Amino acid sequence: MKLITAIIREVQLDKVREALIAAEITRITVSRVSGNGRQRIEEMYRGQRIVPDLIPKIKIEIAVNDAFVDITINTILKAAKTNGTEGHLGDGKIFIIPLEECIRIRTGERGGLAI
Amino acid sequence: MKLIWKRILFTCLFLGTGITGLYASDGGEIDSGATAWMLTSTTLVLLMIPGLAMFYGGLARTKNVLGTIMHSFAAMGIISILWVVVGYSMSFGRSVLGGFFGWSPEYFFLNGIDNNILEAKVPEYVFSMFQGKFAIITPALIAGAFAERVNFKAYCIFIALWSLIVYNPLCHWVWASDGFLYNLGARGAIDFAGGTVVHISAGFSGLVAALFVGSRRGYPYQVIRPTNLVLTMLGAGMLWVGWFGFNAGSSISSGLSTAQALTATQIAAAAGALTWSIIEGFHQGKSTALGFASGILAGLVAVTPAAGVVQPYGAMILGILASLICYKAIQLKNKLGYDDSLDAFGIHGVGGVVGAIFLSFFIRPSWMKEAAAAASDGSWTVWNQLGVQTLAVAIAIIYAMGMTFVIIWTLNKFIRFRASEDEEMAGLDRSYHGERGYGMLNPS
Numbered sequence: 001m002k003l004i005t006a007i008i009r010e011v012q013l014d015k016v017r018e019a020l021i022a023a024e025i026t027r028i029t030v031s032r033v034s035g036n037g038r039q040r041i042e043e044m045y046r047g048q049r050i051v052p053d054l055i056p057k058i059k060i061e062i063a064v065n066d067a068f069v070d071i072t073i074n075t076i077l078k079a080a081k082t083n084g085t086e087g088h089l090g091d092g093k094i095f096i097i098p099l100e101e102c103i104r105i106r107t108g109e110r111g112g113l114a115i
Numbered sequence: 116m117k118l119i120w121k122r123i124l125f126t127c128l129f130l131g132t133g134i135t136g137l138y139a140s141d142g143g144e145i146d147s148g149a150t151a152w153m154l155t156s157t158t159l160v161l162l163m164i165p166g167l168a169m170f171y172g173g174l175a176r177t178k179n180v181l182g183t184i185m186h187s188f189a190a191m192g193i194i195s196i197l198w199v200v201v202g203y204s205m206s207f208g209r210s211v212l213g214g215f216f217g218w219s220p221e222y223f224f225l226n227g228i229d230n231n232i233l234e235a236k237v238p239e240y241v242f243s244m245f246q247g248k249f250a251i252i253t254p255a256l257i258a259g260a261f262a263e264r265v266n267f268k269a270y271c272i273f274i275a276l277w278s279l280i281v282y283n284p285l286c287h288w289v290w291a292s293d294g295f296l297y298n299l300g301a302r303g304a305i306d307f308a309g310g311t312v313v314h315i316s317a318g319f320s321g322l323v324a325a326l327f328v329g330s331r332r333g334y335p336y337q338v339i340r341p342t343n344l345v346l347t348m349l350g351a352g353m354l355w356v357g358w359f360g361f362n363a364g365s366s367i368s369s370g371l372s373t374a375q376a377l378t379a380t381q382i383a384a385a386a387g388a389l390t391w392s393i394i395e396g397f398h399q400g401k402s403t404a405l406g407f408a409s410g411i412l413a414g415l416v417a418v419t420p421a422a423g424v425v426q427p428y429g430a431m432i433l434g435i436l437a438s439l440i441c442y443k444a445i446q447l448k449n450k451l452g453y454d455d456s457l458d459a460f461g462i463h464g465v466g467g468v469v470g471a472i473f474l475s476f477f478i479r480p481s482w483m484k485e486a487a488a489a490a491s492d493g494s495w496t497v498w499n500q501l502g503v504q505t506l507a508v509a510i511a512i513i514y515a516m517g518m519t520f521v522i523i524w525t526l527n528k529f530i531r532f533r534a535s536e537d538e539e540m541a542g543l544d545r546s547y548h549g550e551r552g553y554g555m556l557n558p559s
Contacts, residue, residue: 010178011541014333044549056551 001099001112002069006060007035008080008092013058019079020062025072027115029061039090057092063099065112146236149369153241156364159357160248164191164255166353170408171259172552173347174457179263180342180552182543186258189271190251194278198247199225205283206246210293216284217291235367245364246286253282253313259459260321261328263339264539267547269530273324273522281320281518285511286312296507300499301490302482304507307376308365310420310471311511318464319512320519322455327523328533330454332540342552344404351408355384358415362422376422379430380415386434387414394442409445412462413437417470421477429477436473437466471508475501 008016013030020028034054042049064072076094081087104114168187175183194202203225208217221227222243231239254274258265288294289306296304296311306312331339341347363377391410392402417437418430425433444465448455455461475497486495523532533539538546545551 011537011545014540 001102001115002064002066003097003099004060004062004064004069004072004076005095005097006062006076006080006092007033007037007057007094008060008076009082009090010056010058012080012082012091013060016060016076016079019075020072023071023075025062025064025068025075027062031059031061033057033059037090037093041090055090063102063115065115069096143232143234144236145232145238146369149235149367150237150241152369152373153237153245153364153367156360157241157245157248159360160245160252160364161191161357163354163357163361164188164248164252166350166357167252167255169346169350170354170412171262171350171457173343173345173350174341174405175263176339176542177342177552178542178544180346180544181548181550182267182546183258183262185267185543185548186262186270187255189267190255190258190274193271193275194251194254195247197275197278198243198250202250202278202283203243203246205279206250206286207243207291208287210287210291214288214293214295217287217293233367237367242367245367246290249309249313249361250278250282250286253309253317254278256313256317256459256463257321257324259457259463260325260455262456263543264328264331264456264534265543266531266534266538267543269526269532272530273526273532276522276526277320277519280522281316281515282312285316285514288510289507296510299507300503301486301495304503305424305474305478305500306420306471306507307423308362308419310416310467310474311507314416314419314463314467315471315508315511316515318460318462318467320515321459322453322464323516323519324523325455325460326453327520327527330452331456332536334454335449335452341405348404348408351411355411355415358384358419362419366423372423375426378427379418379422379425382427382430383414383418383421383434383437384411385414386431387411387417387438390414390435390438391442394438409441409458409462410438413441413466416463416466417473419467420471421474424479424482425474425477426479429474432477433470433473437469440469441465468508468512471504472501475504 006016017028020026034056036054039055040051041055042051044050060076062072073094073096081091101110102112102114103110164187168184171187172180172184201223204218204220204222205216208219208222210216211218225240225243228239228243233239233242235242254277257274257277258270288296289304289312290297296306304311333339358380359377362380363373366372366376388407388410391406391413395406396402414434414437417433418425421429421433441462445458445461448458448461478497478500483495483497483500486500487493489495490499526532534543534546
């Protein structure tokens with residue numbers, strides 16, 4: 001089992017979500033986060049240029065069985081990338097970490113069955 | 116000829132029951148009481164527009180909250196200016212082109228009314244600003260039908276054209292003393308404060324616009340949740356308060372007819388809100404806050420044309436009927452699957468028709484007596500008035516729908532009316548305004 005965490009652009013959320021649903025990956029957790037990566041944006045505020053330290057992003061967390069890791073990653077990669085196949089600074093990152101255990105609270109089921 | 120004079124005489128006699136006193140003399144006396152109330156009413160109607168902005172803004176998704184609010188605020192800018200330049204003249208000037216709209220040179224830029232006092236003893240500036248607020252809120256109402264997916268620039272041009280082509284002529288027909296609907300039947304089609312001019316025209320135009328631009332991305336399968344219902348409830352409250360200016364101000368006086376309109380307004384709003392809550396309670400098991408707000412609006416919309424002529428029991432029945440029928444209309448929308456996003460048609464279009472048609476059955480007897488006296492053969496029944504009301508409603512619907520289609524279809528040839536898919540996904544706030552509504556939701 002793996003826990004896949006993807007940090008993506010806010011505006012790509014709909015596309016990524018739709019792509020994941022199309023790939024039959026529906027059990028996900030989404031949250032709003034702010035972060036500082038390599039992206040630099042300039043915003044105009046009252047006519048002044050400002051460069052915010054922290055840029056709003058969306059974090060998606062998906063726990064999957066090993067067989068689904070590749071399809072999940074590929075789906076996110078394809079849907080979260082902007083500017084065609086080129087991509088842009090700020091498209092985000094995907095982190096994968098091993099998942100020690102997964103327990104469904106209602107039944108107490110453990111492991112791959114509970115995902 | 117004799118008939119016409121009789122009619123004019125009667126129009127003059129009952130100054131209190133409609134929009135009157137258009138051809139004013141200079142330097143007349145000012146009734147400071149009436150003027151003070153009209154100034155207050157003008158302010159109250161202006162308050163309805165930020166109220167509407169909050170009502171609609173709260174119902175949109177977070178990414179569209181500012182864009183949706185800007186639809187109302189943009190109307191405050193664009194239509195105010197248009198109204199002063201040509202709108203007032205087109206609406207309340209003397210009939211030209213066979214009565215299609217009005218035009219009086221002294222109303223162009225309001226340049227000739229500096230010292231005018233109306234027969235209602237109110238300065239004409241006050242009346243023109245009061246009416247200007249109605250012109251602002253009407254196109255802003257339409258925005259609810261195509262919320263969350265329209266190009267801001269195209270929207271701005273659309274409301275300007277719509278105001279010129281749809282609102283001003285309609286306003287002239289119904290409210291100018293030489294408008295043909297104002298003079299239909301014995302005492303004219305009854306539209307006290309804008310059932311046909313404001314709500315029916317906006318609602319049905321909204322329907323056409325919503326069908327033209329198509330549904331929001333993901334509708335109806337993707338759940339589209341309101342960003343902030345608290346904002347919506349506050350907006351609904353502001354609309355209720357502002358509606359006293361809207362209806363009671365439409366008496367263009369400060370007297371008996373003002374009190375009658377104000378009372379009817381309060382009753383219909385409450386009856387509508389309670390009815391909606393009760394229906395929801397039975398139908399869905401819970402009475403929602405949004406349902407209560409929708410009921411307020413349905414009741415207010417229905418009583419708008421009727422406020423000057425119905426008595427309290429009539430206002431109550433209108434409020435109840437409006438909620439029953441609007442509730443059904445929204446269910447039908449969900450079944451048919453078109454995306455009238457914030458129910459501009461479901462509440463304003465449908466509620467406006469309910470009010471304008473059913474008011475015929477609740478007209479106070481004194482009004483009917485005066486109508487009978489004004490009629491050519493000395494009798495005037497509920498059914499006669501029902502005929503007049505139905506005709507006026509039908510004309511407003513057909514004209515508004517037809518012209519809205521022509522405007523959007525033509526405009527769409529030059530500027531894409533609908534936001535592009537990327538702009539829609541990113542949200543109106545970011546795509547058209549470069550801002551976000553709630554900065555504090557994310558640490559920065």
